[in-house]
Amino acid sequence: MEAIGATTAFIYFLHLYTDILKPEVKERLAPEKYMPFTLIEKEQLTADTSRFRFRVNRPRFDSDQEKLVDEIIASGSWALDVKDHMVQTYRTYTPVHYWVSDKVDEKTGAREGYVDIVVKRYPHGSLSRFLHDTRVGDQVEMRGPLLTWPYKPNQYKHVYMIAGGTGIAPMYQLVDRVLNDPNDTSTKLSLLYGSQSEQDIIYKHQLDKLASEHPDRFEIVYLVDRPPFSGTATKVGNPSKQNIEKFTSRFDETNDIVLVCGPDAMLASVCGSRPINAGQGPLGGVLKELGFSTNVFKF
Ligand SMILES: Cc1cc2nc3c(=O)[nH]c(=O)nc-3n(C[C@H](O)[C@H](O)[C@H](O)COP(=O)(O)OP(=O)(O)OC[C@H]3O[C@@H](n4cnc5c(N)ncnc54)[C@H](O)[C@@H]3O)c2cc1C
Known part of the structure; x- marks a missing residue:
């Protein structure tokens, strides 16, 4: 021994x-x-x-x-x-x-x-x-x-993501993580993604692939500032009040969260600016007007 x-x-x-x-x-x-x-x-x-x-x-x-x-x-x-x-x-x-x-x-x-x-x-x-x-x-x-942004598998029932331009980066990381994690089985994901034109949509192919592989869990609304566009799933507009209201119509305050990442002007208009190195700042913009008070995170 x-x-x-x-x-x-x-x-x-x-x-x-x-x-x-x-x-x-x-x-x-x-x-x-x-x-x-x-x-x-x-x-x-x-x-x-x-x-x-x-x-x-x-x-x-x-x-x-x-x-x-x-x-x-x-x-x-x-x-x-x-x-x-x-x-x-x-x-x-x-x-x-x-x-x-x-x-x-x-x-x-x-x-x-x-x-x-x-x-x-x-x-x-x-x-x-x-x-x-x-x-x-x-x-x-x-x-x-x-x-x-700390996140645990199945922490929310539905994650709503509003992104503009390269603000897609943290959203893509999250979508990829959630949909490829065998322990994260039920989280639903919705993405409202604004770009200047159809040619400026970043990672469209990868996003579409994930959405087609998980049609019951991941949906995308692409918005572009200006036509022309060829994709049937793309429409003209940006994350405006009207588009956000429709996008978040099923939002449930107790189980869901809205994440926002994009240019400063978009952040200011969607949820209020985020002070540099000073936390989240007060909720403002469209989300406040729509009655949101908690469960919003600004990247
Ligand atoms: C945590 C974190 C991580 C980041 N990671 C990255 C990264 O990996 N790579 C990177 O390059 N940047 C990154 N950024 C920076 C940030 O995402 C970009 O500075 C920002 O998204 C600029 O995007 P853009 O120039 O592509 O937007 P633009 O091309 O100027 O705009 C994109 C879209 O935003 C919408 N928009 C713009 N203005 C408004 C408005 N006033 N109202 C409503 N909608 C509007 C429109 O739909 C527009 O088409 C990160 C930021 C943070 C906070």
Whole structure:
């Protein structure tokens, strides 16, 4: 018995020792400090918006730090701070996809994966211009995951999402999570998504695919500022009072929630502005006029 115990202990310490001896795993997520990540793919989605894929490694060694990363990602909507090291500014972006392989790299003991962010280029936006100028192989500093909205499977009966432009990012992350989580079996999702034109709708193909795979759980209303449009499911308009009233007509205050993410003007008009780094701010705009008082979250 003692011999078995000693052998087990020896094997355990051997594993521990060899893990410690493995080279440090680079490009791993860390909420507390910026780390460089390599851009491995870049895809133009619309005239001014691209998807950026960065390599991410998940160390095998289950340190408290790795557990924290997994815990944050499992706890709800999460984002990454992306930094332009030249001018020391950062912006927060919500990954639309995060994936880690099951295969363990023999040399490092890590599993390789990637994270995708979708970013619109603004003519005067310093961070968005910096990102759009990066090339495959370049490194960009990022920090995260950072929890932006806590969510538990089946927490709400129905989640209503109102998004504008790249404000689709946190909504897409949530829809993808809910519909692909075997423990999240009953949550219904409705998306009211405003874009400038049909060509500016981000991730339409992916959203339509999820909606067609889950017709009883996920529905989308696309709105565009201006025609022409070809899709039967698209109509002209924006998240106005009339459109929101119709969209939320089945809203149940005790079981449902409304999430809003979009440009500042849209936030102000739909639910009242969100003060920078100062919580949610008072509820205002259309949702207040329609009688909403709680269960609204502004991203
Ligand atoms: C937590 C969080 C995460 C974010 N993640 C990302 C990210 O991953 N990537 C990214 O690029 N940005 C991200 N952002 C930034 C934010 O989403 C964008 O700054 C914002 O959505 C700008 O979108 P746009 O320029 O595409 O909108 P626009 O193209 O200017 O507008 C899009 C639509 O919004 C609607 N709209 C605009 N104004 C009004 C109005 N006054 N009334 C009613 N509707 C209106 C219209 O339907 C319009 O077509 C994030 C922000 C937060 C808070």
